[in-house]
Amino acid sequence: MNRELAALLADVSKPQQRASRVALCCAATAATAAILLLGLAGWFITAAALAGAAGIAAIQAFNYLIPSAAIRLLAIVRTVTRYGERLYGHKAALFALAALRARLFGRLINASSPEYTRSAGEAGALLLQDVDALEDRFVRAPAYFAGMFGAATALALALPAGPHAFLALFVIMAAGVLAARSFARRVLPRRALDIQEQIARLKQDFVEYAAASPEIAAYGFGPSIEALLARQAARLDDARVSFARNEALLGAGVSALGGLAIATMIALSQASLPLTLLAALAAAGALEALGATIRSLGRDAVVAAGLERLAQLAGIPGPTAAPVPLVGESIALGDDPRSVILAKGDRLAITGRSGAGKTSLLECLAGWRTTGGHSLRIDQRPLAECPPEARRRLFALSPQDGGMIAGTIADNLRLARPGLADEALWHALGIACLADDVRVMPERLLTWIGDGGARLSGGQRKRLSLARALLAGRPWLLLDEPSEGLDPATEAALCGNLDSWLRDTGNGLVLVTHRSAMLPLAHRFLELPD
Amino acid sequence: MLGEQVADAIDRIEDIDGYHARFLPLRFAAVATPLLIAASAALASWIAAAILLATLIPFALGMALAGSVASRAAARQLDVLGRLSGLFIDRIRALPLILGFGAQDRITRQLAEATQEVARRTVAVLRIAFLSGAIIEFFAALSVAMVAVYCGFNLLGLLPFPVPETLDLSRALYVLILAPEFYLPMRRLAAAYHDKQVGEAAIERLAALTPGTVVATSPAHMLAAPPAIRFKSVVIDYGERRVGPISMHIAGCCVTALSGPTGTGKSSLLHALLGLAPVVAGDILLDGRPLSPEALRGEVSWAGQATALVPGSLADNIRLARPHASDAEVEDVARRAGLIEVAQTRRAGLATLIGPRGSGLSGGERRRVGIARAMLRDAPLWLLDEPTADLDEGSAMELARHIVEAGRGRTVLLVTHSAAIAALADHRVVIS
Numbered sequence: 001m002n003r004e005l006a007a008l009l010a011d012v013s014k015p016q017q018r019a020s021r022v023a024l025c026c027a028a029t030a031a032t033a034a035i036l037l038l039g040l041a042g043w044f045i046t047a048a049a050l051a052g053a054a055g056i057a058a059i060q061a062f063n064y065l066i067p068s069a070a071i072r073l074l075a076i077v078r079t080v081t082r083y084g085e086r087l088y089g090h091k092a093a094l095f096a097l098a099a100l101r102a103r104l105f106g107r108l109i110n111a112s113s114p115e116y117t118r119s120a121g122e123a124g125a126l127l128l129q130d131v132d133a134l135e136d137r138f139v140r141a142p143a144y145f146a147g148m149f150g151a152a153t154a155l156a157l158a159l160p161a162g163p164h165a166f167l168a169l170f171v172i173m174a175a176g177v178l179a180a181r182s183f184a185r186r187v188l189p190r191r192a193l194d195i196q197e198q199i200a201r202l203k204q205d206f207v208e209y210a211a212a213s214p215e216i217a218a219y220g221f222g223p224s225i226e227a228l229l230a231r232q233a234a235r236l237d238d239a240r241v242s243f244a245r246n247e248a249l250l251g252a253g254v255s256a257l258g259g260l261a262i263a264t265m266i267a268l269s270q271a272s273l274p275l276t277l278l279a280a281l282a283a284a285g286a287l288e289a290l291g292a293t294i295r296s297l298g299r300d301a302v303v304a305a306g307l308e309r310l311a312q313l314a315g316i317p318g319p320t321a322a323p324v325p326l327v328g329e330s331i332a333l334g335d336d337p338r339s340v341i342l343a344k345g346d347r348l349a350i351t352g353r354s355g356a357g358k359t360s361l362l363e364c365l366a367g368w369r370t371t372g373g374h375s376l377r378i379d380q381r382p383l384a385e386c387p388p389e390a391r392r393r394l395f396a397l398s399p400q401d402g403g404m405i406a407g408t409i410a411d412n413l414r415l416a417r418p419g420l421a422d423e424a425l426w427h428a429l430g431i432a433c434l435a436d437d438v439r440v441m442p443e444r445l446l447t448w449i450g451d452g453g454a455r456l457s458g459g460q461r462k463r464l465s466l467a468r469a470l471l472a473g474r475p476w477l478l479l480d481e482p483s484e485g486l487d488p489a490t491e492a493a494l495c496g497n498l499d500s501w502l503r504d505t506g507n508g509l510v511l512v513t514h515r516s517a518m519l520p521l522a523h524r525f526l527e528l529p530d
Numbered sequence: 531m532l533g534e535q536v537a538d539a540i541d542r543i544e545d546i547d548g549y550h551a552r553f554l555p556l557r558f559a560a561v562a563t564p565l566l567i568a569a570s571a572a573l574a575s576w577i578a579a580a581i582l583l584a585t586l587i588p589f590a591l592g593m594a595l596a597g598s599v600a601s602r603a604a605a606r607q608l609d610v611l612g613r614l615s616g617l618f619i620d621r622i623r624a625l626p627l628i629l630g631f632g633a634q635d636r637i638t639r640q641l642a643e644a645t646q647e648v649a650r651r652t653v654a655v656l657r658i659a660f661l662s663g664a665i666i667e668f669f670a671a672l673s674v675a676m677v678a679v680y681c682g683f684n685l686l687g688l689l690p691f692p693v694p695e696t697l698d699l700s701r702a703l704y705v706l707i708l709a710p711e712f713y714l715p716m717r718r719l720a721a722a723y724h725d726k727q728v729g730e731a732a733i734e735r736l737a738a739l740t741p742g743t744v745v746a747t748s749p750a751h752m753l754a755a756p757p758a759i760r761f762k763s764v765v766i767d768y769g770e771r772r773v774g775p776i777s778m779h780i781a782g783c784c785v786t787a788l789s790g791p792t793g794t795g796k797s798s799l800l801h802a803l804l805g806l807a808p809v810v811a812g813d814i815l816l817d818g819r820p821l822s823p824e825a826l827r828g829e830v831s832w833a834g835q836a837t838a839l840v841p842g843s844l845a846d847n848i849r850l851a852r853p854h855a856s857d858a859e860v861e862d863v864a865r866r867a868g869l870i871e872v873a874q875t876r877r878a879g880l881a882t883l884i885g886p887r888g889s890g891l892s893g894g895e896r897r898r899v900g901i902a903r904a905m906l907r908d909a910p911l912w913l914l915d916e917p918t919a920d921l922d923e924g925s926a927m928e929l930a931r932h933i934v935e936a937g938r939g940r941t942v943l944l945v946t947h948s949a950a951i952a953a954l955a956d957h958r959v960v961i962s
Contacts, residue, residue, distance in 0.1 A: 037671065041678030041706055048682040049699035059686050068679045075671035083664040090660075091653050098649040102642035105618065109625060109634045203540050210536075212838035214915070215900065217804045219851050219907065220828025221838060228840060244551065277703065284707075368626045392630055403627045406620040415633045472631055 005311045012099040013138075019092040020141075026084035027142035031150035031289045033078040039157050039282035040071055046274040085142050093138030101131050104310070131310070133303050140296050147293040154279075154286030161279040162270035169261060169283050176257045177290060180250055184297035191243040192301035198236035205232055247298040254291035258284050326386055328394040328475050328508075332377040333361070333526060339375070340526050344475065347502065347509040349519055352528030358512040359400050361528070362478045365510065367391035368399075396472035400480040400512075402461030409438055410445040412464060416471035424471065431497045432467035433490050434460060459486045463494070470501065476508045483518050491517045538739060542732040549729020552722045559715040567712045574701035577684075577693060578677050582712050585676070589669040596662040614648045617641065663720050670713035677709045753829050756910040756941040757816045758782035759803070764812035766798045773798045775812055778959050782817070785934050785942040787952035790961035796945045797835070800913045804830075826911070831904035831940075834915040837896040844873060844899070845880040851903035859906065866932045867902035868925065869895070893920035901929065905936050912942040918951065930954055 013020065044067045051062040151173050158166045209216065209225050216225055261283040269276035331342045342348055350358050363369045365376065367388035376383045378391065396416070404412055413425045425445060429435040437460060441447040449455050449464075456464065466482050482498075483491040495518055502509055502521070511522055519525075564586070572579035621628065621637055628637050681702035683689045758781055765774035773795030780786050788796050801807035802814060805823030814821045831851075839847055845860050848869075852859075864870055864880055872895050876882040884891060891899070901917050917933060918926035930951040933944070944955060952958050 034671075037674060038710065041674060042703065044678055044682045045685060045702045045706055046699060048685040049697075049702060052685040052687055059688065062686060064682060064686060064688065068682065071675045071678050075668070075675040078671045079664055079668040082667045083660055086660050086663060087653075087656060090656050094649040094652050095646070098645035099642070101618070101645050102638060105621070105641055106634075106638045108622070109628065109638060199540065199544065203536055206536055206539055208836075209838055211836040212834070214801055214804055214806055214834050215832050215836070215903075216838050217806055217824075217827045218830050218832030218913065219903070221850060224840065224850070225838060240547070273699075281707070363626075366630055368630050388629075392632055397630055399627070403624065405624045405627065406617065415628065415631050415636075417631070418636060468631075 005307065008100065008103060009096075012103060013092070013096045015099075016092040016096045019088045019095070023085050023088035023092060023142045024145050026081040026088060027146035028149035030078055030081035030085055031146035032153045033074045033081065034289070035150050035153045035157070035282045035285035037071060037074040037078060038285045039154075039278040040067060040074065042277035042281035043274045044068065044071065046277045050273065085146070086139075089139045089142050093135050096138065097131055097135055100134070104131070134307070134310070136299060137303050140293075140299070143296065144293045147290045150286045150289035154282040157282040158265065158279040160271050160275045161265060162268070164270070165265050165268040165276075165279060168264045168268050169279075172257060172261050172264060172283075173286065173290065176254070176287070177294065180253060180294045181297065183253075184250060184294070184301070187246045188243065188298055188301040189304060191239060191246065192298075192304065194239040195236065195243060195302075198232070198239045202229070202232045202236055205229055243298070247295075250297065251291075251295055254287065254294050258287040258291070261287050326378055326381075326390045326394055329379055330377075331365075331476075331508075331510075332380075334375060340524060342508060342510075342524070345502075345506050345508050346524060347511070347522045348524045348526060349511045349513060349522035350526045350528060351512075351514060358528055359480055362397060362480050362510065362512055363399070365391065365476075366395040366397035366478050368397065394474055395476045395478050396469040396474040397478040398462070398465040398469040398480060398482060400484075402458070402465045404449060404456075404461055404464070406450065408443075408446045408448055409441070409464065412449065413445075413468050413471055416468045417473055420471060425467075428467040428470045429464075431470055431501050432463040433494045433497065434463040434467060437463075458484070459490075462486070466494075474507075476510065477502070478510050480512045481514070482511070483513065483515055488517065491515070495521055538735065542736055545728045545732035546736075547729075548722070548725030549733070553719075553725040553729060556715060556719045556722050560719040563715040564712050567708050571705045571708050571712075574704045575681070575684075575695060575697055577695060578680060578705040578709075581676050581680060582673050582709065585669050585673045589665065592665040592669075593662055596658070596665055599658055599661075610648055610651055614644060617644060666713060666716050666720055670710065670717060673712055674706075674709045678706055681706060753826075753910040756783045756939065758818075759941070759943070760813075760815040760818075761799065762813045762815065764799070764802065764814060765810050766795060766802060766807045767810045768808060776961060777812075778961075780941065780943055780959070781957060782941050783939055784956040785937050785944060785954070786957045786959055787955035788943060788945045788959050788961065789947060789949075789952055794961045796961060797915050800834070800915050800943065800945065803913060804832075829909060829911070831907045831909040831912040832914070833897070833900035833904045833917040834913075835919070837900040837903075839884055839891070839896065839899070841884065843878070843881045843883055844869065847884060847899055848880075848902045848906055851907040855906055860902075863902040863905040866905060866936060867898045868929055868932075869898050869902055872898065894925070897921065898929070901933060904933075908936075908940075910940055912937050912940055912944075914942065914944045916945050916947065918946070918948070923948075923950075926951065 044064075047067075048062065048064065051058040154173075155166065155170060158169045206229065209229070216222055262280045265280035265283050266276060269279060271279070329344055333340050333342070333348075340348060350361065352358055357374070360369065361374050361376075364374050364383070367390070370388055374383070378386045378394070405415065410422075410425060413428065414420050422445060426435060429438055438444055438447070462482060462484060463486075466479065469477055469479070483494060486494065498509075499521055501507075509521065511518060513519065564582075568579045568582050571582060618641065621641060628634060680689075681697055684693065684695070684697045685699070685702055687696075758779070760779050761776055763775040763777050765772065765776075767773075776795060776799065788799075790796055798807045802809050803821070803826055805825075805827065809823075816825075840850065845857070845864070848860050848864060849855055861870070861880065864873065869880075873879045873882060897917060897920055901914075904912055904914065904917075914933065918929050921929065926948065927950060930946075930948075931954065934942075934954045942955075944951075946952050
């Protein structure tokens with residue numbers, strides 16, 4: 001685990017310290033109670049047998065009330081503390097990981113270049129999966145603690161059995177744990193990694209052949225490709241079997257240690273029979289508790305692979321220093337002899353064949369992408385000197401695909417700027433010719449529009465995105481095919497509304513369209529060459 | 531969606547792993563082991579065995595009660611968690627939008643609140659869900675305690691009721707040591723609950739997938755002669771994208787160049803001929819007869835945007851198109867596809883081994899392998915989807931000439947963006 005991730009994990013777990021401590025205490029108590037329960041039961045039965053054999057006087061002298069009550073008490077304590085361990089362990093894990101997810105998302109979102117964030121979309125989906133895997137690690141932490149406590153309890157109970165038995169138990173437990181750990185560390189991570197690699201390879205093969213599926217169908221390659229994929233899948237299975245075999249070996253070793261501990265205690269004890277049985281059964285219980293932590297070493301190896309990916313995300317630097325602000329007095333588009341220079345409040349329409357780069361030009365201006373191979377100057381400064389962060393404060397873009405987040409109409413509009421009142425939202429919707437549509441929706445501004453605005457029509461998405469751009473309060477408005485999917489009457493109304501809005505605010509406009517109805521909005525024109 | 535298919539084919543199968551490897555054996559053990567333990571205990575003390583078995587009754591009642599409450603809560607919780615992960619994926623997808631409006635802080639705060647809220651609700655659910663775990667724990671502890679107390683009192687002879695058995699120490703210890711094992715498999719099974727949930731969800735998902743149609747290799751060759759093709763108002767609907775309606779006629783025994791702007795459905799039409807695109811309306815006629823979706827599979831020459839490469843030599847990869855072709859034939863098509871020059875830069879020539887997933891070949895070289903295959907197969911119908919993309923203009927023209935030359939007398943449908951290449955064809959069709 002790298003330093004950034006470790007620091008991040010420590011930071012998010014801090015508020016959960018109380019819950020973690022409760023979980024640890026419960027775990028330790030549960031382990032101790034379980035061992036005492038078994039040990040005490042063994043002692044009680046043996047002592048009772050001896051007393052029973054010794055005759056009526058011994059029976060009457062035997063205090064059975066305290067041990068039998070203690071046994072019942074321990075059974076209840078074990079139950080309650082196990083419940084507490086699980087509940088508080090999960091509580092600490094869930095809240096810490098909730099904070100971790102949000103933090104990692106913050107890192108992702110503050111990554112400096114928009115291109116980076118695009119490619120990180122994939123990594124982002126992994127984010128959830130990998131953080132989920134971490135939960136397991138958090139929840140298992142108390143079990144480790146409990147194992148140690150159980151071992152200590154068993155050693156304490158072994159003291160009366162004499163120094164030989166005590167030492168033997170200590171050696172069995174210490175050597176067992178150390179050997180299991182070194183075996184697990186040497187053998188398991190390599191195999192866990194191998195499984196990950198084989199899965200990745202299988203996925204790559206699958207994606208590659210799926211892309212070539214027309215060719216495979218055309219020539220009837222299907223069976224041979226299937227055989228290739230089956231071979232790769234078999235390699236994955238081999239890796240899994242190898243991991244499982246070693247994990248099982250580990251488990252078997254732990255079980256064998258338990259038997260060895262009982263036998264050794266009985267053989268070496270110098271104490272009376274009841275105390276010997278107390279120690280022997282306690283030792284078996286302790287090895288059971290230690291075994292749980294040893295068996296989970298396999299899980300650790302699997303989690304480690306996911307941690308690697310999270311570490312990459314945690315390593316993304318935080319936000320960079322605020323850029324020098326641009327004022328947007330002049331914008332030059334195109335190469336020198338044929339360039340168009342816009343002054344504040346100018347309105348430009350860009351036309352050109354599809355594929356000529358109109359959309360990428362707008363996205364580049366708006367700072368949604370760093371560069372796009374366009375020759376641009378803002379305030380006489382070349383594009384390279386105008387960082388995307390600074391450009392974003394000048395331009396409000398209504399993108400071609402609308403660009404919606406899953407949420408309500410208001411959620412999408414409020415993305416534009418903090419502190420927007422409902423009246424402002426309705427005003428913007430009015431200009432975008434969408435207010436009437438929203439008024440008849442079941443929950444008006446609070447209507448849920450679905451994933452990517454799927455519950456709206458294409459034209460409605462366009463207008464909602466336009467309303468959002470109007471609300472952003474930037475000096476330049478960038479519209480990418482704003483009237484696509486609108487009927488002529490709405491298109492004309494929209495054109496008129498935008499014209500008055502631009503006149504009232506004095507804002508500039510860069511419009512990309514291939515519909516002639518929107519062209520009267522502009523005063524200047526630029527046709528992009530192919 | 532490719533991403534979804536990969537997830538179904540690989541991730542969902544991985545999800546079943548724990549279900550089969552852990553949950554199913556433990557479920558069997560959870561039923562079989564307690565009975566076995568009780569039977570073994572009965573050998574030493576049938577009353578102790580009866581005590582163990584008797585605890586099962588309140589245990590089962592408790593589990594049924596807690597289990598049904600917990601599973602309802604867990605199902606609700608799964609919905610909530612699903613919505614949260616959907617929210618994350620949605621916001622990550624919308625990153626450019628969020629950055630563009632400078633809404634990073636607001637969105638991050640919103641997500642932080644949402645995750646905390648989900649954590650709060652999850653803990654509330656766990657309070658109930660862990661009850662079933664607590665019930666197992668309680669009866670596990672109780673069964674040990676009751677057996678211990680019974681054995682102790684039996685040994686002392688102080689039982690308040692008459693029993694038909696008298697224990698000795700070894701038999702008492704024997705049942706005591708067996709007692710914790712009685713509930714152990716059930717505790718393990720409870721811990722494997724997650725494997726069960728994930729596995730069952732995956733199995734449900736996989737069962738819902740329509741089984742892939744088995745491609746029946748048509749015994750007689752469908753195409754005896756180069757066919758004429760007619761598309762009549764064909765509409766292809768992928769759900770998120772719709773193409774058409776398109777009508778056009780492709781003459782037989784001719785090279786037809788198909789061009790038009792991106793997204794108009796040129797590739798989709800070629801896919802439709804192979805039954806790989808969802809045609810929702812219209813007809814495709816081959817020599818006047820309607821085409822059944824998979825009839826042309828294995829019957830055509832194809833070169834497309836991706837070439838499937840298999841481990842083996844360059845020659846092996848070309849030969850895939852016609853397994854019984856002679857070395858000379860393979861070499862001939864390799865030369866015409868411009869692969870000989872490529873092979874000569876490698877030491878082993880056409881015997882050069884291609885690494886896993888075609889590593890060592892450039893995009894253009896992979897295209898040439900595809901073209902060589904099309905030439906080697908030399909079917910009556912050739913479907914070529916931008917076969918010369920990824921190549922510079924000069925090489926593209928030269929290769930296109932070879933293709934047109936080789937395709938004389940066959941029906942060749944050539945998708946291209948280049949006007950110069952389209953000019954080599956007998957006919958030009960433009961989709962708008």
